[in-house]
Amino acid sequence: MTTSDQRYWRRAELRRDEEDGRHRSVGWLELFFDLVFVVIVGVMAEELAHEPRHLPGFALQFMAVFWVWNAFTYYTERFETDGLENRLFTFLAMITVAGLAVWAPHGLDDNYAGFAGSYLAARGLNIALWLRAGVHERMFLPIAVRFATGYALAATIIGISLAIHDEVLRAALFGLAVVVEILAPAFTTKQQGALPPLSRSKWPERFGLFTMIVLGEMIIGVIHALSDAEKHVVSGILGLAIGFAFWWLYYDFVARRPSRQAIATALGWVYLHLLALLTITVAGAMVSVALGGHDVPGLLFVSVGAALAVLGVLEMTLERADDEPTHPKLSPGLKVGLGALLAAVALLPVHWSSAAALATCLIVLAVPAAYGARVWYRRSVA
Numbered sequence: 001m002t003t004s005d006q007r008y009w010r011r012a013e014l015r016r017d018e019e020d021g022r023h024r025s026v027g028w029l030e031l032f033f034d035l036v037f038v039v040i041v042g043v044m045a046e047e048l049a050h051e052p053r054h055l056p057g058f059a060l061q062f063m064a065v066f067w068v069w070n071a072f073t074y075y076t077e078r079f080e081t082d083g084l085e086n087r088l089f090t091f092l093a094m095i096t097v098a099g100l101a102v103w104a105p106h107g108l109d110d111n112y113a114g115f116a117g118s119y120l121a122a123r124g125l126n127i128a129l130w131l132r133a134g135v136h137e138r139m140f141l142p143i144a145v146r147f148a149t150g151y152a153l154a155a156t157i158i159g160i161s162l163a164i165h166d167e168v169l170r171a172a173l174f175g176l177a178v179v180v181e182i183l184a185p186a187f188t189t190k191q192q193g194a195l196p197p198l199s200r201s202k203w204p205e206r207f208g209l210f211t212m213i214v215l216g217e218m219i220i221g222v223i224h225a226l227s228d229a230e231k232h233v234v235s236g237i238l239g240l241a242i243g244f245a246f247w248w249l250y251y252d253f254v255a256r257r258p259s260r261q262a263i264a265t266a267l268g269w270v271y272l273h274l275l276a277l278l279t280i281t282v283a284g285a286m287v288s289v290a291l292g293g294h295d296v297p298g299l300l301f302v303s304v305g306a307a308l309a310v311l312g313v314l315e316m317t318l319e320r321a322d323d324e325p326t327h328p329k330l331s332p333g334l335k336v337g338l339g340a341l342l343a344a345v346a347l348l349p350v351h352w353s354s355a356a357a358l359a360t361c362l363i364v365l366a367v368p369a370a371y372g373a374r375v376w377y378r379r380s381v382a
Helices: 028-050 052-079 082-102 114-138 138-161 167-193 203-226 233-253 263-289 298-315 330-345 354-381
Strands: none
Touching: 028 082, 028 114, 028 203, 028 233, 028 263, 052 082, 052 114, 052 167, 052 263, 082 114, 114 138, 114 167, 138 167, 167 263, 203 233, 203 263, 233 263, 233 298, 233 330, 233 354, 263 298, 263 354, 298 330, 298 354, 330 354
């Protein structure tokens, strides 16, 4: 261990694990940090399950929460140290994210000031870390300045929204602010392309863990729905099977491979994860609604189909080894086509029972899962 490695307070230095051939695993501190997001995703998913008509507001809140998580995750990917400052910054981040969780219910109406303020605090801390990194690593400074510019514009928009009483307009301005921040990295692709490559192990693993949080909330929703309603055992098993199918599809087709290293592709990989996680969370909430004894919402078919289609597109951003068993066009095309077909089922003038609707979704998800099992195990036998 070098003298600099022994310092309690470390300067921000770009990590070069891939260049040095070092394998990085997700640390305990990062897993602890993710616990706060377990809470907030659960709060938002439960609120959506009770009020599906609030889907647009849920989507805006989910985008904001995911981007906060992604930003801190990306900072850790680039500048993680073993110093005490890393623990301090993580704890401060947890405080701001806890604020998001507290104010998430009715976060775009009654609790807007608290939710928006917590979002600004979380993003402000992250921007301060970027600027600190830019001071220490001069090649990162142009990226940090662009991130800070996006944040300043978003903060201005949110500041204006706080003075507006019309809830629809206020939510629209908040959504615009979040989109501004989400798009800011797209203006740094040239500069980020000059940075050391992202890790092929830890970076994908972090997203896999957040996906596990989302899938866990789907399972919790199914169990809660069965506890609060009549015990429809068959429908409950089908609901759990849908969650299991999403696990199968994501971890078999996506999580086991990193994205291609081109920064534009890696950024698209992040954006597609946002869409995939959003639609899977909505699907989980709609499964809970279907199990609750209410009419099956058409949004169930749309969300499950959309999630499947996004997983197919996401698959197209991944690296392919020479011995990759899945077909580069058939595998993602199967998911996109079946997802679109399932979403179109919502247009049929059919009154669905919960068991029939869930079984239909499961059958569609089972097709690409079966394809994956066939090509994977066929390769193993060969």
